[in-house]
Amino acid sequence: MLCFACMDGLLRHITSELHPFQTVFLRSAFGLLFISPWLLRTGFGVLKTQRPLLHLGRGMSSLIGFTLWVVALSLVPLAEATALSFAMPLFATLGGSLILGEMVGRARWLAVLVGFVGVLVIIRPGIAIVQLGALLALAAACGFAASALLTRRLSATEAPFTVVFYVSLFMSVVTLGMSIPVWREPSFNMLGIAATTGVLGTIAQLCLVRAYGAADVSVIVPFDFVRLVFVTIIGFLVFAQVPDAWTWLGAILIVGSNTVATRYDSRAKRLGI
Numbered sequence: 001m002l003c004f005a006c007m008d009g010l011l012r013h014i015t016s017e018l019h020p021f022q023t024v025f026l027r028s029a030f031g032l033l034f035i036s037p038w039l040l041r042t043g044f045g046v047l048k049t050q051r052p053l054l055h056l057g058r059g060m061s062s063l064i065g066f067t068l069w070v071v072a073l074s075l076v077p078l079a080e081a082t083a084l085s086f087a088m089p090l091f092a093t094l095g096g097s098l099i100l101g102e103m104v105g106r107a108r109w110l111a112v113l114v115g116f117v118g119v120l121v122i123i124r125p126g127i128a129i130v131q132l133g134a135l136l137a138l139a140a141a142c143g144f145a146a147s148a149l150l151t152r153r154l155s156a157t158e159a160p161f162t163v164v165f166y167v168s169l170f171m172s173v174v175t176l177g178m179s180i181p182v183w184r185e186p187s188f189n190m191l192g193i194a195a196t197t198g199v200l201g202t203i204a205q206l207c208l209v210r211a212y213g214a215a216d217v218s219v220i221v222p223f224d225f226v227r228l229v230f231v232t233i234i235g236f237l238v239f240a241q242v243p244d245a246w247t248w249l250g251a252i253l254i255v256g257s258n259t260v261a262t263r264y265d266s267r268a269k270r271l272g273i
Helices: 002-014 020-042 052-073 078-085 088-098 106-123 132-154 160-182 188-214 217-239 245-271
Strands: none
Touching (some): 002 052, 020 052, 052 078, 052 132, 078 106, 078 132, 078 217, 078 245, 088 106, 106 132, 106 245, 132 160, 160 188, 188 217, 217 245
């Protein structure tokens, strides 16, 4: 979570000089370079796949989600965008039920309802002016949810490295084309920061995979809230941003409801109910 928070802070800083499209390209390209040594060590055989369309779909959903996320970071405070990103599991639940036909229990549906209330608390439509950045952060959460659902399908047959490599390759190629019309020569300082985002993003993903392999989902999910604490500190120290009470309340509702539902689901599975 610390790596994710630091990466988001750096991405926001990069957008102060470069276009969001170019920012996404640099993040993806440096991430791809960072994982390339593993490809050289394991050999190209690891890239063989029988599900190219699923990889394409995951690449597209990740591209849409991450691009919207970077644009949102450039428009709204870090803490607010992060709090809204917690809605991703809610969208994943809806997608899993409506698209994949997954069985969803009452506790999970209740979490979706409470989480939706949390989203409304943060953006406060009708009370405060709904910012474009907040809507983009929610749209990014939808893209990340779609990516998570496709990852779930791919993980049944594909190695984690294969999934990560193809999404990095897809995003690097597509965002390069998107960046050309808005390209600005980045300074060496910005290139160094962009390289750091690629390293941080890759390390964060690897840590998260190891975490899910070492503990139940119900144990890991609550730690996502720590990301809000980290970005709040970064936002205050670097960008002089202070989240309001509504952001914290909404985040507590979203993360709290999802955490309770996840723990309930885990307990139900252990008891076979």
